[in-house]
Amino acid sequence: MELHEAIRRRAMVRSFSDEPVEQDVLERILSDAIRSPTAGNTRGTAWLVLEGPEQTAVYFGATTDEEWRRQSRRWEGLRRAPVVLLAYGCPDLYVARYGEPDKVESGLGEDAESWPVPYWVGDAAFGVMAVLLGAVDAGLGACILGTFRGEAVLAERLCVPEGWRLFAAVAMGKPDGNDHPSQSLVRNGTDRSERIHRGRW
Numbered sequence: 001m002e003l004h005e006a007i008r009r010r011a012m013v014r015s016f017s018d019e020p021v022e023q024d025v026l027e028r029i030l031s032d033a034i035r036s037p038t039a040g041n042t043r044g045t046a047w048l049v050l051e052g053p054e055q056t057a058v059y060f061g062a063t064t065d066e067e068w069r070r071q072s073r074r075w076e077g078l079r080r081a082p083v084v085l086l087a088y089g090c091p092d093l094y095v096a097r098y099g100e101p102d103k104v105e106s107g108l109g110e111d112a113e114s115w116p117v118p119y120w121v122g123d124a125a126f127g128v129m130a131v132l133l134g135a136v137d138a139g140l141g142a143c144i145l146g147t148f149r150g151e152a153v154l155a156e157r158l159c160v161p162e163g164w165r166l167f168a169a170v171a172m173g174k175p176d177g178n179d180h181p182s183q184s185l186v187r188n189g190t191d192r193s194e195r196i197h198r199g200r201w
Contacts, residue, residue, distance in 0.1 A: 006136045013141025015077025016173035029134035036126035039119035040103055044093035045127055048086040056084045062154035063147050077178060081171035087128050088164045089120030124167035131170050141175035144168050
């Protein structure tokens with residue numbers, strides 16, 4: 001698919017069929033994700049791939065509770081997602097990289113609190129965007145799942161090494177056509193001129 005068409009068509013899909021994602025498609029999407037920009041060539045992001053109901057249930061079991069699942073109109077569609085991709089970043093790797101001779105003048109090599117903008121968050125976000133566009137290109141649906149609870153439990157269950165932080169999860173699979181539109185879509189959009197400024201704000 002042409003890039004601009006993929007960007008135009010990208011939308012969050014939250015209701016999936018349980019049909020597996022083909023392995024070659026998944027591998028291509030993951031390969032593109034790890035080719036995303038990485039500050040200082042740190043390569044301080046990583047992906048944890050959960051496939052099939054047994055593995056994806058680990059994510060949902062750690063990050064949702066029974067009350068949320070009972071009340072959410074999206075739960076049935078989300079739980080069928082055949083793939084959940086977890087985007088991780090490691091602040092310590094960036095701090096160490098920016099303490100090396102070619103980066104030390106940045107002053108960012110002391111600790112993670114020194115960073116006005118955490119590059120590990122940005123790099124993880126670049127990778128997530130590559131995944132979202134790759135899903136569109138492959139005829140799949142995807143959505144970002146913010147993890148507001150259970151990160152430590154999830155890390156323990158999945159044996160995530162200490163120091164790695166979860167940026168977001170991406171549920172992915174074939175849309176089943178039963179999506180519930182996001183309530184956010186009813187918000188009035190800002191005019192293009194309010195978001196693009198030329199020369200000065």
